[in-house]
Amino acid sequence: xxxxxxxxxxxxxxxxxxxxxxxxxxxxxxxxxxxxxxxxxxxxxxxxxxxxxxxxxxxxxxxxxxxxxxxxxxxxxxxxxxxxxxxxxxxxxxxxxxxxxxxxxxxxxxxxxxxxxxxxxxxxxxxxxxxxxxxxxxxxxxxxxxxxxxxxxxxxxxxxxxxxxxxxxxxxxxxxxxxxxxxxxxxxxxxxxxxxxxxxxxxxxxxxxxxxxxxxxxxxxxxxxxxxxxxxxxxxxxxxxxxxxxxxxxxxxxxxxxxxxxxxxxxxxxxxxxxxxxxxxxxxxxx
Amino acid sequence: xxxxxxxxxxxxxxxxxxxxxxxxxxxxxxxxxxxxxxxxxxxxxxxxxxxxxxxxxxxxxxxxxxxxxxxxxxxxxxxxxxxxxxxxxxxxxxxxxxxxxxxxxxxxxxxxxxxxxxxxxxxxxxxxxxxxxxxxxxxxxxxxxxxxxxxxxxxxxxxxxxxxxxxxxxxxxxxxxxxxxxxxxxxxxxxxxxxxxxxxxxxxxxxxxxxxxxxxxxxxxxxxxxxxxxxxxxxxxxxxxxxxxxxxxxxxxxxxxxxxxxxxxxxxxxxxxxxxxxxxxxxxxxxxxxxxxxxxxxxxxxxxxxxxxxxxxxxxxxxxxxxxxxxxxxxxxxxxxxxxxxxxxxxxxxxxxxxxxxxxxx
Numbered sequence: 001x002x003x004x005x006x007x008x009x010x011x012x013x014x015x016x017x018x019x020x021x022x023x024x025x026x027x028x029x030x031x032x033x034x035x036x037x038x039x040x041x042x043x044x045x046x047x048x049x050x051x052x053x054x055x056x057x058x059x060x061x062x063x064x065x066x067x068x069x070x071x072x073x074x075x076x077x078x079x080x081x082x083x084x085x086x087x088x089x090x091x092x093x094x095x096x097x098x099x100x101x102x103x104x105x106x107x108x109x110x111x112x113x114x115x116x117x118x119x120x121x122x123x124x125x126x127x128x129x130x131x132x133x134x135x136x137x138x139x140x141x142x143x144x145x146x147x148x149x150x151x152x153x154x155x156x157x158x159x160x161x162x163x164x165x166x167x168x169x170x171x172x173x174x175x176x177x178x179x180x181x182x183x184x185x186x187x188x189x190x191x192x193x194x195x196x197x198x199x200x201x202x203x204x205x206x207x208x209x210x211x212x213x214x215x216x217x218x219x220x221x222x223x224x225x226x227x228x229x230x231x232x233x234x235x236x237x238x239x240x241x242x243x244x245x246x247x248x249x250x251x252x253x254x255x256x257x258x259x260x261x262x263x264x265x266x267x268x269x270x271x272x273x274x275x276x277x278x279x280x281x282x283x284x285x286x287x
Numbered sequence: 288x289x290x291x292x293x294x295x296x297x298x299x300x301x302x303x304x305x306x307x308x309x310x311x312x313x314x315x316x317x318x319x320x321x322x323x324x325x326x327x328x329x330x331x332x333x334x335x336x337x338x339x340x341x342x343x344x345x346x347x348x349x350x351x352x353x354x355x356x357x358x359x360x361x362x363x364x365x366x367x368x369x370x371x372x373x374x375x376x377x378x379x380x381x382x383x384x385x386x387x388x389x390x391x392x393x394x395x396x397x398x399x400x401x402x403x404x405x406x407x408x409x410x411x412x413x414x415x416x417x418x419x420x421x422x423x424x425x426x427x428x429x430x431x432x433x434x435x436x437x438x439x440x441x442x443x444x445x446x447x448x449x450x451x452x453x454x455x456x457x458x459x460x461x462x463x464x465x466x467x468x469x470x471x472x473x474x475x476x477x478x479x480x481x482x483x484x485x486x487x488x489x490x491x492x493x494x495x496x497x498x499x500x501x502x503x504x505x506x507x508x509x510x511x512x513x514x515x516x517x518x519x520x521x522x523x524x525x526x527x528x529x530x531x532x533x534x535x536x537x538x539x540x541x542x543x544x545x546x547x548x549x550x551x552x553x554x555x556x557x558x559x560x561x562x563x564x565x566x567x568x569x570x571x572x573x574x575x576x577x578x579x580x581x582x583x584x585x586x587x588x589x590x591x592x593x594x595x596x597x598x599x600x601x602x603x604x605x606x607x608x609x610x611x612x613x614x615x616x617x618x619x620x621x622x623x624x625x626x627x628x629x630x631x632x633x634x635x636x637x638x639x640x641x642x643x644x645x646x647x648x649x
Contacts, residue, residue: 158477181339182372182433186358272506 026260034255042252057256077140077257079231080238085264087149087234088217091156098157098209099164100202104194106165107172121162122199129222140227147229155223166253171205172198207271207275211268218265235261288350289315289472291336297344298331305331307497308345308505313441313473313490320484321477321511323494324520329477333443336475338362346403350440360389365439368447371430373418379429380405380414404432407466424455428462435466442467442474446612448483460486481521485509493517515567515643524572524601527611528639531568533560543568543585547607551583552636558649560638566646567639572601574635575613578628585628590621604629
């Protein structure tokens with residue numbers, strides 16, 4: 001057998017890999033195509049692969065014809081879109097802020113029994129969230145947080161904090177503490193050590209943590225379904241309502257919503273991908 | 288005034304006592320080397336001086352002022368770190384400039400200082416490079432440069448040469464020594480490398496398990512070790528430390544039994560020892576000379592192993608069931624199995640009691 005040069009997989013393996021990649025991507029592709037199909041085309045069996053693309057589904061997300069009328073009115077869907085962006089953004093920011101500070105504390109100023117605290121933090125992620133929904137629902141009812149932006153943002157922040165702390169701690173642990181000591185010798189205060197020396201070195205970690213937190217929050221369905229109301233609802237439950245309760249599900253409309261739904265997360269992940277790769281491989285290469 | 292004084296300094300990490308009641312004084316223009324094996328507490332001691340570690344008890348005085356409660360940045364010290372600790376995103380010039388920012392200097396003054404330091408340490412060609420583009424030796428010079436660019440009260444160096452290769456280490460040793468002698472400040476260097484300590488220091492403190500074993504000049508540490516630990520730790524190859532029993536005392540000349548042989552040794556002055564008691568004698572491998580005849584003044588044995596050391600050879604000599612080592616000139620043309628007679632050089636035999644403490648005519 002001919003020995004291949006290292007660094008070149010050859011056409012056969014590349015071909016196989018692309019088939020696997022296509023299988024993974026196929027559902028997404030199908031949804032994207034469906035978004036551009038007309039109502040008639042979406043229902044065709046077998047699915048039509050050649051069709052005239054239309055934007056009517058995208059239009060119908062935001063404006064819908066009234067019954068027995070040609071007048072189009074707003075569906076209010078832009079509110080859900082805004083809610084998703086606002087709630088995810090705020091909770092990721094908060095989780096990142098609190099998580100980074102906590103992680104720095106855990107890493108640099110360990111408590112007595114530091115590992116126990118870290119373990120306890122992690123246990124909150126060991127159970128499926130549905131288990132705690134009843135007490136949380138009650139707390140939200142009593143405190144009046146149910147249906148408010150504050151409530152759901154706090155919920156998601158709490159939800160994202162455990163792994164934000166764990167991830168950021170591992171990034172802080174990897175840093176060379178001598179550099180921090182050196183800047184103390186150079187006259188830096190504790191605050192400037194943190195902001196001037198540590199934070200710039202964990203940029204990759206911040207990027208990785210925020211993307212993971214964002215994906216989790218953006219796609220979260222259950223809490224949003226139960227803890228938001230008509231005004232504060234995010235995209236996932238809003239999309240679900242499009243399917244639920246109707247006799248004829250408008251798949252074209254749903255697909256168009258999904259397309260819009262994945263754009264922000266896709267863009268952010270794409271923009272941060274370099275940082276993300278560095279973040280994920282952090283510590284695997286010796287300094 | 289540039290002095291550092293430690294009074295009964297102790298650092299405990301839970302049950303582990305890393306530094307145990309250390310008292311030291313470093314005067315102006317003095318370079319003190321803290322020397323010891325890994326984990327002996329030397330770096331912890333240095334970090335306490337720098338204020339990067341909080342002492343459990345004891346006092347630290349810098350320039351006769353107690354700095355126990357001062358933050359690192361208020362102690363006015365400069366330190367070079369083992370792993371250089373250069374800011375990865377800054378260029379050499381920016382790294383050098385960083386300690387000056389706290390001093391509110393004008394841009395021109397900062398530039399002038401960078402230029403001066405770059406000149407002393409030959410950093411001009413690499414002044415705009417970033418740390419990852421530098422060779423080990425260059426990084427090391429930048430780290431030293433960053434320490435000396437300010438005019439601090441005292442200097443601290445943590446294993447400054449440990450990451451360099453042998454050649455570079457030799458070169459840098461000279462360079463740092465030269466820079467330090469120009470600065471005329473109290474300096475503490477931490478090292479586990481005895482050669483570094485012996486060449487750079489004006490005073491050496493040997494540490495073991497958090498305790499100071501001996502503080503002396505480099506020559507005295509080598510020539511007059513206080514105990515078997517210092518005797519064994521300083522000098523390569525290691526000093527031979529042999530069990531012995533004193534058989535006969537005749538003023539300064541004693542007949543001892545060691546390695547199953549009776550040997551007469553002249554200690555040059557009478558020592559406070561008793562016949563029939565057990566002791567250790569310490570003789571450095573280089574403190575032997577070959578003699579032709581075997582008599583009661585000599586060690587007589589057989590060559591067991593020969594290690595090449597370049598111009599010299601390290602000979603393992605077997606007497607009965609034990610061996611000791613001696614460094615001899617290559618010109619002796621020894622072979623394994625040869626009989627050999629060695630006489631310790633006058634004044635180079637050390638006597639220790641069973642606790643390891645030296646017995647010396649005070």
